[in-house]
Amino acid sequence: MTVAVPSALLADLLSAPRPAEWEALRLAAEARLAGRELPTPRDKGWQFTDLAPLSHTSFAPAPEATADISADLLPEMVGTRQVFVNGRYAPHASCVSALPPGLRFLPLTLASEACHCLGTLAPETARSPFEDLNTARFEDGALILVPKNLRATLPLHLLFVTRAEHPCAVFPRVLIRLEAGAELSLVEEHMGHGPYLTCPVVEIQVGEGAILRHERVQRDHATAIHLATLRATVAQGGQYHSRTLTFGARLSRQEPSVRLAEGAEATLDGLALLGDGQLADTHSFLHHAAPHGTSHQLHTCVVDGQARAVFNGQIRVAPGAQGTDAQQKSRNLLLSGTARVDTEPQLEIYADDVKCTHGAAVGQLDPDEIFYLQSRGLDLEAARNLLTYGFAADLLERIPVASLRRALRRLVLARTHASALGDLA
Amino acid sequence: MLSIKNLTASINGTPVLKGIDLEIKAGEIHAIMGPNGSGKSTLGKVLVGHPSYEVTGGEVLFEGKNLFDLEPDVRARAGLFMGFQHPIEVPGVSNAAFLRLAYNKKAEAEGRDELDPLEFDDFIREKIKLVSMKEAFLDRSLNEGFSGGEKKRNEILQMAVLEPKLAILDELDSGLDIDALRVLGDAVNKLMRPDHALLVITHFPRILETIRPQFVHVLSGGRILKQGGPGLAIELEERGYDWVVEEAATGGHR
Ligand SMILES: Nc1ncnc2c1ncn2[C@@H]1O[C@H](COP(=O)(O)OP(=O)(O)O)[C@@H](O)[C@H]1O
Ligand SMILES: [Mg+2]
Numbered sequence: 001m002t003v004a005v006p007s008a009l010l011a012d013l014l015s016a017p018r019p020a021e022w023e024a025l026r027l028a029a030e031a032r033l034a035g036r037e038l039p040t041p042r043d044k045g046w047q048f049t050d051l052a053p054l055s056h057t058s059f060a061p062a063p064e065a066t067a068d069i070s071a072d073l074l075p076e077m078v079g080t081r082q083v084f085v086n087g088r089y090a091p092h093a094s095c096v097s098a099l100p101p102g103l104r105f106l107p108l109t110l111a112s113e114a115c116h117c118l119g120t121l122a123p124e125t126a127r128s129p130f131e132d133l134n135t136a137r138f139e140d141g142a143l144i145l146v147p148k149n150l151r152a153t154l155p156l157h158l159l160f161v162t163r164a165e166h167p168c169a170v171f172p173r174v175l176i177r178l179e180a181g182a183e184l185s186l187v188e189e190h191m192g193h194g195p196y197l198t199c200p201v202v203e204i205q206v207g208e209g210a211i212l213r214h215e216r217v218q219r220d221h222a223t224a225i226h227l228a229t230l231r232a233t234v235a236q237g238g239q240y241h242s243r244t245l246t247f248g249a250r251l252s253r254q255e256p257s258v259r260l261a262e263g264a265e266a267t268l269d270g271l272a273l274l275g276d277g278q279l280a281d282t283h284s285f286l287h288h289a290a291p292h293g294t295s296h297q298l299h300t301c302v303v304d305g306q307a308r309a310v311f312n313g314q315i316r317v318a319p320g321a322q323g324t325d326a327q328q329k330s331r332n333l334l335l336s337g338t339a340r341v342d343t344e345p346q347l348e349i350y351a352d353d354v355k356c357t358h359g360a361a362v363g364q365l366d367p368d369e370i371f372y373l374q375s376r377g378l379d380l381e382a383a384r385n386l387l388t389y390g391f392a393a394d395l396l397e398r399i400p401v402a403s404l405r406r407a408l409r410r411l412v413l414a415r416t417h418a419s420a421l422g423d424l425a
Numbered sequence: 426m427l428s429i430k431n432l433t434a435s436i437n438g439t440p441v442l443k444g445i446d447l448e449i450k451a452g453e454i455h456a457i458m459g460p461n462g463s464g465k466s467t468l469g470k471v472l473v474g475h476p477s478y479e480v481t482g483g484e485v486l487f488e489g490k491n492l493f494d495l496e497p498d499v500r501a502r503a504g505l506f507m508g509f510q511h512p513i514e515v516p517g518v519s520n521a522a523f524l525r526l527a528y529n530k531k532a533e534a535e536g537r538d539e540l541d542p543l544e545f546d547d548f549i550r551e552k553i554k555l556v557s558m559k560e561a562f563l564d565r566s567l568n569e570g571f572s573g574g575e576k577k578r579n580e581i582l583q584m585a586v587l588e589p590k591l592a593i594l595d596e597l598d599s600g601l602d603i604d605a606l607r608v609l610g611d612a613v614n615k616l617m618r619p620d621h622a623l624l625v626i627t628h629f630p631r632i633l634e635t636i637r638p639q640f641v642h643v644l645s646g647g648r649i650l651k652q653g654g655p656g657l658a659i660e661l662e663e664r665g666y667d668w669v670v671e672e673a674a675t676g677g678h679r
Pocket of ligand 2: 465510595
């Protein structure tokens with residue numbers, strides 16, 4: 001079967017052979033892609049994020065590769081980790097010896113149950129072409145199934161490493177299902193080296209009363225492009241708490257969407273630490289579909305150099321979703337005259353008995369705070385760096401995995417030039 | 426130690442200090458008292474270099490050096506300290522890490538050994554006892570969500586860590602109950618040494634029952650209208666400030 005040519009880039013990426021499994025799903029995705037173009041700044045939701053850099057590069061399918069991840073292991077998760085290198089499961093780098101009985105944590109290609117779940121766990125929202133691209137071409141990914149009432153005490157670690165000599169593309173795929181009353185903590189990390197494009201898609205289903213804590217760390221290479229989609233549904237009384245930490249990639253976009261059933265709870269926090277010419281865009285969608293849901297969203301950006309941060313936080317409260325409590329806050333620190341932030345809330349409230357608050361602040365370091373630290377003997381540079389670190393690190397303190405918290409503190413210290421201040425943790 | 430000569434300063438173009446003269450020597454405790462809005466906090470903040478205030482005239486020598494040649498952080502490392510009336514909150518910056526950083530910056534400036542986190546832990550444990558602060562406050566963000574009194578406690582903890590030569594304490598008693606005031610007053614007294622000095626700024630004489638000044642200055646309308654010994658504080662407690670202002674207006678000043 002041939003595919004109508006959507007755009008040079010999409011055609012490029014689809015020129016790779018279609019992986020063997022899930023053919024029906026892939027064909028459907030290819031059909032949706034037929035005739036599509038990449039979004040341009042004229043399209044709604046893309047006015048600040050120009051994908052032109054993509055169309056100048058020809059991305060090949062990622063070749064097989066190996067990676068040494070010994071430095072990236074986190075002690076709590078040495079026995080609960082899965083590693084994917086260039087989109088393929090890396091059995092020698094993975095270890096799942098410490099999984100609790102009953103918890104399924106498998107590569108998709110080894111998981112028979114995956115075929116029932118793919119593309120079905122979370123409802124469709126407006127699909128970006130990158131989600132369909134992922135469906136059409138993903139090689140492998142992870143399946144996580146937590147059975148009813150199982151409370152996993154150890155967190156799981158999901159590591160996606162990409163190594164590219166030449167521009168290449170990978171399509172990580174993750175399916176997560178927590179049955180009623182289950183509980184899980186997951187760390188999803190993306191890293192690598194070279195000029196790659198990664199388009200991860202994560203589908204999540206949180207069952208009744210279940211709780212998923214999801215830390216998402218994007219520390220891709222400085223020449224990489226990261227275009228991620230996440231879709232989650234949270235059943236009655238369930239909770240989905242996520243924190244997306246953006247450090248890497250020259251161009252990145254996060255499109256999380258979460259749908260809340262009655263009494264469900266969601267946290268959708270984000271931190272982006274940007275410098276040089278980086279651009280990081282978050283377009284989130286929180287859908288309160290039923291009464292008495294709660295959502296919290298704190299999006300923090302620290303932007304230096306000529307970097308640019310984009311945030312659009314869409315919150316929809318459906319008709320009848322009474323008693324909804326939705327709080328959104330966007331806080332942004334500009335460290336240079338050429339850094340830029342575009343932030344906007346997008347509230348669509350169709351119920352009357354709701355509590356929705358939102359606020360956005362864009363600014364520089366507070367001179368009173370700088371002075372306070374100087375008055376205790378910190379020089380101007382140290383004071384500025386400490387405050388910048390503090391602005392960013394605020395969000396790290398709530399990370400439940402201690403070793404990850406420490407590793408990210410060090411990363412933030414280095415990125416805010418606060419390393420010279422010593423161990424602040 | 427500190428010598429202020431005909432100091433004038435303004436904020437947003439409005440003159441607030443209109444010619445202050447003050448001499449403080451090692452071993453002395455001075456109190457600046459006066460009605461609200463008289464310029465007491467301004468004087469303190471000008472001395473430690475708050476950027477909102479403009480020094481428009483006069484001279485201040487601290488240990489023989491022209492204070493206004495020094496950046497605020499250099500003044501701090503040289504031994505000048507101000508406990509603020511309204512300490513600000515700094516989210517995300519751990520109190521313990523901040524205190525250690527401040528300590529080490531000063532140690533470095535004085536050529537003393539810096540303390541690593543473990544050594545500092547022992548050091549700070551002793552210091553928090555002095556101000557009866559709970560350890561949990563060390564792990565919290567600097568002043569974030571602290572009550573008024575807890576912030577004041579933290580200011581004195583910072584003073585205990587830095588051991589300044591000259592500490593300016595602005596309205597230490599605001600936000601404190603009687604017991605806390607006594608604890609912090611005692612802590613300040615313990616930190617006082619013959620080669621140190623204190624400048625206590627207060628609207629209410631109450632704090633001066635614990636921290637006992639040898640010299641009391643009454644500031645009003647940006648000028649020192651009256652100076653005296655400890656007895657003056659008692660007189661102000663009984664009679665208020667109006668009589669000082671009237672006396673000055675009728676020429677009884679000095
Ligand atoms: N930021 C400011 N902008 C304008 N005026 C100010 C500011 N801060 C203080 N002032 C004025 O300066 C005067 C002295 O204030 P302050 O030094 O705080 O007095 P005190 O501490 O004696 O109560 C007051 O009249 C006050 O209104
Ligand atoms: Mg005052």
